[in-house]
Amino acid sequence: xxxxxxxxxxxxxxxxxxxxxLARLFLGEKVDLKWRQSPYHHPDSPFYFIDLPSEDIARKIxxxxxxxxxxxxxxxxxxxxEELRVSIEACPEEKKAxxxxxxxxxxxxxxxxxxxxxxxxxxxxxHSMSYIPFLGVVKLKCPxxxxxxxxxxxxxxxxxxxxxxxxxxxxxxEIGVSDRKVVVKYELSRRNYLGPTAMDAEVxxxxxxxxxxxxxxxxxxxxxxxxxxxxAAAHFxxxxxxxDIDIRxxxxxxxxxxxxxxxxxxxxxxxPIGLIRADNNVPPWRSNLSExxxxxxxxxxxxxxxxxxxxxGRKLLQGTRDPYKIDEDRRKDHIPSTAPYTLAECVHDLLDxxxxxxxxxxxxxxxxxxxxDECGEEYFPKxxxxxxxxxxxxxxxxxxxxxxxxxxxxxxYTDELAAESKRIHQEFKDNHAEMLQESRENGSLHxxxxxxxxxxxxxxxxxxxxxxxxxx
Amino acid sequence: xxxxxxxxLSCNIKGVTKGFPLSIEVQKLDTKETDFNPDFLRNIIPKxxxxxxxxxxxSVGLNDIPEQVDPVMLEYTEFLQKFHHALxxxxxxxxxxxxxxxxxxxxxxxxxxxMLLLEDEV
Numbered sequence: 001x002x003x004x005x006x007x008x009x010x011x012x013x014x015x016x017x018x019x020x021x022l023a024r025l026f027l028g029e030k031v032d033l034k035w036r037q038s039p040y041h042h043p044d045s046p047f048y049f050i051d052l053p054s055e056d057i058a059r060k061i062x063x064x065x066x067x068x069x070x071x072x073x074x075x076x077x078x079x080x081x082e083e084l085r086v087s088i089e090a091c092p093e094e095k096k097a098x099x100x101x102x103x104x105x106x107x108x109x110x111x112x113x114x115x116x117x118x119x120x121x122x123x124x125x126x127h128s129m130s131y132i133p134f135l136g137v138v139k140l141k142c143p144x145x146x147x148x149x150x151x152x153x154x155x156x157x158x159x160x161x162x163x164x165x166x167x168x169x170x171x172x173x174e175i176g177v178s179d180r181k182v183v184v185k186y187e188l189s190r191r192n193y194l195g196p197t198a199m200d201a202e203v204x205x206x207x208x209x210x211x212x213x214x215x216x217x218x219x220x221x222x223x224x225x226x227x228x229x230x231x232a233a234a235h236f237x238x239x240x241x242x243x244d245i246d247i248r249x250x251x252x253x254x255x256x257x258x259x260x261x262x263x264x265x266x267x268x269x270x271x272p273i274g275l276i277r278a279d280n281n282v283p284p285w286r287s288n289l290s291e292x293x294x295x296x297x298x299x300x301x302x303x304x305x306x307x308x309x310x311x312x313g314r315k316l317l318q319g320t321r322d323p324y325k326i327d328e329d330r331r332k333d334h335i336p337s338t339a340p341y342t343l344a345e346c347v348h349d350l351l352d353x354x355x356x357x358x359x360x361x362x363x364x365x366x367x368x369x370x371x372x373d374e375c376g377e378e379y380f381p382k383x384x385x386x387x388x389x390x391x392x393x394x395x396x397x398x399x400x401x402x403x404x405x406x407x408x409x410x411x412x413y414t415d416e417l418a419a420e421s422k423r424i425h426q427e428f429k430d431n432h433a434e435m436l437q438e439s440r441e442n443g444s445l446h447x448x449x450x451x452x453x454x455x456x457x458x459x460x461x462x463x464x465x466x467x468x469x470x471x472x
Numbered sequence: 473x474x475x476x477x478x479x480x481l482s483c484n485i486k487g488v489t490k491g492f493p494l495s496i497e498v499q500k501l502d503t504k505e506t507d508f509n510p511d512f513l514r515n516i517i518p519k520x521x522x523x524x525x526x527x528x529x530x531s532v533g534l535n536d537i538p539e540q541v542d543p544v545m546l547e548y549t550e551f552l553q554k555f556h557h558a559l560x561x562x563x564x565x566x567x568x569x570x571x572x573x574x575x576x577x578x579x580x581x582x583x584x585x586x587m588l589l590l591e592d593e594v
């Protein structure tokens with residue numbers, strides 16, 4: 001059955017992967033979903049058609065989605081109201097009749113994309129639909145059936161919206177709508193305890209959707225911070241666990257009522273099963289621990305807004321200081337020094353950990369930063385245990401983006417892979433100084449983001465495209 | 473720290489080969505109510521080191537966890553509830569985890585085990 005997905009016009013790259021992930025979640029198995037667009041629509045258009053096995057699945061997807069406005073059954077589509085009428089009349093009777101019965105209640109919602117209609121214009125449009133034989137009673141509050149009349153802007157002055165060749169009008173029956181109140185509920189501005197890089201609520205919910213978080217699951221975040229990603233996973237009923245190298249963030253917070261635990265209490269969510277202070281570079285898991293997490297979701301520190309740290313003194317790893325022993329009497333209160341954790345090493349550790357600790361079919365969802373022109377599959381980290389399911393780019397500045405990578409564990413973590421990973425781990429350790437040097441020089445992300453621009457300034461608004469695609 | 477976490481952790485000091493299970497030094501115990509989810513419990517059982525779990529339960533004063541687990545037990549709600557309590561509700565608030573090989577003490581404060589190593593242990 002074909003359904004219309006009407007998306008919100010934001011985070012464009014994230015929209016289709018989210019629906020696909022939710023379909024996977026509710027169908028319980030992998031299916032190749034078919035998508036199509038009406039011929040005169042831009043790829044960034046908010047209207048997509050998807051083939052789903054049932055209305056029930058469509059409703060479930062819509063209600064859990066963050067980026068859908070709703071899912072609909074289309075009765076007619078056209079570029080003018082005349083075309084729409086022809087299309088609705090051609091729509092098979094058996095599809096329409098059950099929703100037009102005399103004992104039913106209904107209402108028509110007028111929705112626009114890229115334009116505004118006054119109340120009078122809306123009423124006029126509703127009345128113009130009277131050729132549909134509605135026999136039921138109009139009820140504005142909680143009607144049994146809702147019909148949407150969706151009109152898009154036809155002119156080519158696309159004020160920030162996808163260019164359209166023509167106006168398009170759709171008439172559709174509502175199957176399910178998304179609950180955006182959830183996003184408002186978890187907004188960071190209302191969060192009790194925040195850190196400088198707390199994950200935005202909407203994106204955190206999206207990440208939890210990509211990770212297929214559900215009751216009975218165990219979700220882990222190795223860079224937990226204030227717990228903003230785990231809050232989203234817990235919202236969908238998953239059990240959570242987190243680790244961080246900074247003990248103050250996870251243990252102390254900003255007092256007894258302002259810490260990671262209170263962030264869960266605030267929303268009446270199950271608090272994390274465990275918070276551990278640990279270094280992802282030397283993780284404290286027992287050696288035979290495997291396939292325990294259903295998903296790993298994280299936003300690794302990649303050195304643009306916050307740099308990662310790992311165990312071992314900076315000078316020690318650089319080789320400018322000899323290995324030393326800490327005196328017995330000082331061991332108790334000693335604060336171990338840390339060294340910068342390069343992105344390459346961090347990503348290697350993350351993939352290795354995930355390959356070992358995720359169940360088969362479990363998902364690893366994380367942000368990977370890249371310069372704007374390196375956001376393709378060929379630049380992303382790879383691992384023999386993982387298959388890339390989706391990559392969604394979010395443009396952060398003219399220089400760099402972050403891509404949300406969704407990977408599924410499809411291969412077993414073998415002894416050979418473990419040995420290979422150990423070798424690479426040692427290599428990173430041995431070449432720490434060089435790696436660090438390299439990451440400071442040209443070509444590193446930090447350099448790309450912060451070096452002074454050599455380009456001449458764009459004059460005025462002329463050079464700026466009117467429609468900015470992924471920026472929205 | 474719950475016993476589930478304890479069951480996953482080991483001492484990762486360089487050169488240590490038998491860093492599991494860590495013994496538990498109890499200073500303060502707490503009970504934190506957690507939603508009972510039988511599916512989660514059934515899911516997690518095969519992933520546990522049961523002997524270590526049993527011993528850890530004993531060390532926090534829970535003597536009703538059987539020494540060996542049998543899949544048949546998963547059908548009994550009574551067992552599942554006891555298991556749930558031991559695995560997810562008993563919480564070590566203050567204390568330490570001690571490495572069986574080196575005797576290194578990993579402190580647990582405010583329920584958070586500090587597994588970070590010192591410079592000469594990495």
